[in-house]
Amino acid sequence: MANQDDIFKNLVSHAKEYGFVFPSSEIYDGLSAVYDYAQYGVELKKNIRDYWWKSMVQFHENIVGIDAAIFMHPTTWKASGHIDAFNDPLIDNKDSKKRYRADVLVEDYLAKIEGKISKEVEKASKRFGEAFNEEQFRATNPRVLENQQKMDEVRKRFFTALEKGNLEEVRQVIIDCEIACPISGTRNWTEVRQFNLMFSTSMGSVSEDANTIYLRPETAQGIFVNYLNVQKTGRMKIPFGIAQTGKAFRNEIVARQFIFRMREFEQMEMQYFVRPGTEMEWYKYWKEARMKWHLSLGMPSSKYRFHDHDKLAHYANAAADIEFDFPFGFKELEGIHSRTDFDLTAHQNHSGKKLQYFDPELNESYVPYVVETSIGLDRMFLAVLSHAYHEEKLEDGSERVVLRIPPMLAPVKAAILPLVAKDGLPEKGREIMERLKCDYMCQYEEKDSIGRRYRRQDAIGTPYCITIDHQTTQDNTVTIRERDTMEQHRVAIDELHAIIGSRLKPIL
Numbered sequence: 487m488a489n490q491d492d493i494f495k496n497l498v499s500h501a502k503e504y505g506f507v508f509p510s511s512e513i514y515d516g517l518s519a520v521y522d523y524a525q526y527g528v529e530l531k532k533n534i535r536d537y538w539w540k541s542m543v544q545f546h547e548n549i550v551g552i553d554a555a556i557f558m559h560p561t562t563w564k565a566s567g568h569i570d571a572f573n574d575p576l577i578d579n580k581d582s583k584k585r586y587r588a589d590v591l592v593e594d595y596l597a598k599i600e601g602k603i604s605k606e607v608e609k610a611s612k613r614f615g616e617a618f619n620e621e622q623f624r625a626t627n628p629r630v631l632e633n634q635q636k637m638d639e640v641r642k643r644f645f646t647a648l649e650k651g652n653l654e655e656v657r658q659v660i661i662d663c664e665i666a667c668p669i670s671g672t673r674n675w676t677e678v679r680q681f682n683l684m685f686s687t688s689m690g691s692v693s694e695d696a697n698t699i700y701l702r703p704e705t706a707q708g709i710f711v712n713y714l715n716v717q718k719t720g721r722m723k724i725p726f727g728i729a730q731t732g733k734a735f736r737n738e739i740v741a742r743q744f745i746f747r748m749r750e751f752e753q754m755e756m757q758y759f760v761r762p763g764t765e766m767e768w769y770k771y772w773k774e775a776r777m778k779w780h781l782s783l784g785m786p787s788s789k790y791r792f793h794d795h796d797k798l799a800h801y802a803n804a805a806a807d808i809e810f811d812f813p814f815g816f817k818e819l820e821g822i823h824s825r826t827d828f829d830l831t832a833h834q835n836h837s838g839k840k841l842q843y844f845d846p847e848l849n850e851s852y853v854p855y856v857v858e859t860s861i862g863l864d865r866m867f868l869a870v871l872s873h874a875y876h877e878e879k880l881e882d883g884s885e886r887v888v889l890r891i892p893p894m895l896a897p898v899k900a901a902i903l904p905l906v907a908k909d910g911l912p913e914k915g916r917e918i919m920e921r922l923k924c925d926y927m928c929q930y931e932e933k934d935s936i937g938r939r940y941r942r943q944d945a946i947g948t949p950y951c952i953t954i955d956h957q958t959t960q961d962n963t964v965t966i967r968e969r970d971t972m973e974q975h976r977v978a979i980d981e982l983h984a985i986i987g988s989r990l991k992p993i994l
């Protein structure tokens with residue numbers, strides 16, 4: 487049995503070999519943490535984006551979409567706090583010359599101690615069998631208690647230092663914990679420095695006059711600065727939402743794990759404008775609504791969990807992540823944040839323009855509060871792909887790689903496969919293609935044996951293979967093969983459109 491690491495490696499190669507994701511500018515050896523979506527990847531990505539858009543904009547009468555520019559007036563980022571505070575603490579190992587995020591080094595260290603505790607618990611559970619009381623064991627076992635105390639102390643010391651911007655103390659925690667560089671194995675560390683994650687460039691052709699502008703690190707600000715324009719032109723009444731999908735850029739220090747952490751990525755965000763004082767109600771509403779959206783794709787609920795933040799960003803009064811069980815463990819997939827009136831008030835102060843909403847029901851004006859849902863499209867793509875990827879041994883001893891992508895998201899919905907390329911079968915196939923292609927992405931293939939064609943479709947996650955055989959020319963029926971079970975049923979050509987359509991719906 488291949489382990490998780492191997493499976494993840496195989497998934498990354500599969501994504502390249504079958505035209506989902508390529509490293510950017512690969513002929514020049516790629517660009518770190520930048521990727522291109524290939525012919526099937528772009529379809530999967532578009533389907534995820536479309537479903538998100540539909541569930542936000544089409545399903546909600548009070549949510550509309552916009553598409554703001556990537557470049558924004560530089561003061562935007564002063565107001566939002568990104569110029570001053572969108573930093574990661576970084577540290578270099580002098581021997582390996584590798585750069586790390588100080589918080590990631592400490593988190594990894596803590597995870598190792600956590601692992602030790604889990605092992606103790608596991609061992610004891612085996613020893614005591616059914617009589618084992620985990621809670622009691624954790625509360626009394628000296629080794630567990632000692633490790634737990636160590637973790638609590640380090641965590642407290644480290645995050646207090648970070649919060650206070652005491653970078654010397656941040657470094658001292660790393661030294662005191664004896665954290666070594668995973669590459670060189672040494673503890674020869676530089677000072678810790680703050681590193682701003684925004685990419686900058688200049689606008690204007692004459693460099694002296696050039697203005698520094700930034701590639702947006704989040705799409706949200708394009709919505710904040712436009713909210714009153716949208717409210718007025720769309721005659722929106724609070725509560726209402728504005729949705730947007732688009733590129734965001736962050737100069738991530740540690741870019742690892744394929745498309746999980748990229749320097750150029752795409753976000754799907756929705757900012758919901760509410761009456762002050764009602765934000766907690768809406769925060770709860772959107773937490774639930776977003777989890778429902780994920781589950782409607784048919785991936786099991788055990789793959790998801792909420793992580794409520796104890797430590798809040800400066801703009802938030804409540805925040806939670808929806809985490810997904812990626813091949814490298816549970817990690818953030820989406821954030822739901824109650825952002826108060828922080829951003830709108832900051833923009834009001836920096837621009838000198840009133841950003842208040844007049845509430846006709848209360849007959850008063852106020853700056854609305856905002857609850858946002860923010861999901862990375864590329865991370866969602868990785869969630870879908872990693873859950874879908876299966877290496878299977880079949881009953882006849884052969885093997886197949888199958889992508890069990892939820893049918894509604896699959897790049898190709900149906901493959902149309904004449905059994906042989908003669909006797910009128912290709913003509914029938916083309917006829918079916920014409921009837922389906924307007925509504926569904928289809929692929930017509932007549933080369934190679936039918937078995938090899940099925941394998942190729944399995945490998946790109948096509949849920950339905952429609953096979954045309956000699957019987958088709960007599961009674962206008964075909965077989966429809968299911969990707970996951972490999973079962974085949976005979977159906978009339980006239981029914982195909984409806985059958986496929988009925989299976990491409992979300993599980994609501």
Ligand code: ATP
Binds near residue numbers: 738862
């Ligand atoms: P992380 O802690 O993983 O860096 P974050 O908390 O900074 O993420 P947010 O600022 O809340 O992320 O961004 C919202 C969403 O955008 C995240 O939940 C994630 O899905 C996505 N995202 C953020 N940074 C990246 C990145 N570098 N690459 C891909 N997706 C990203």
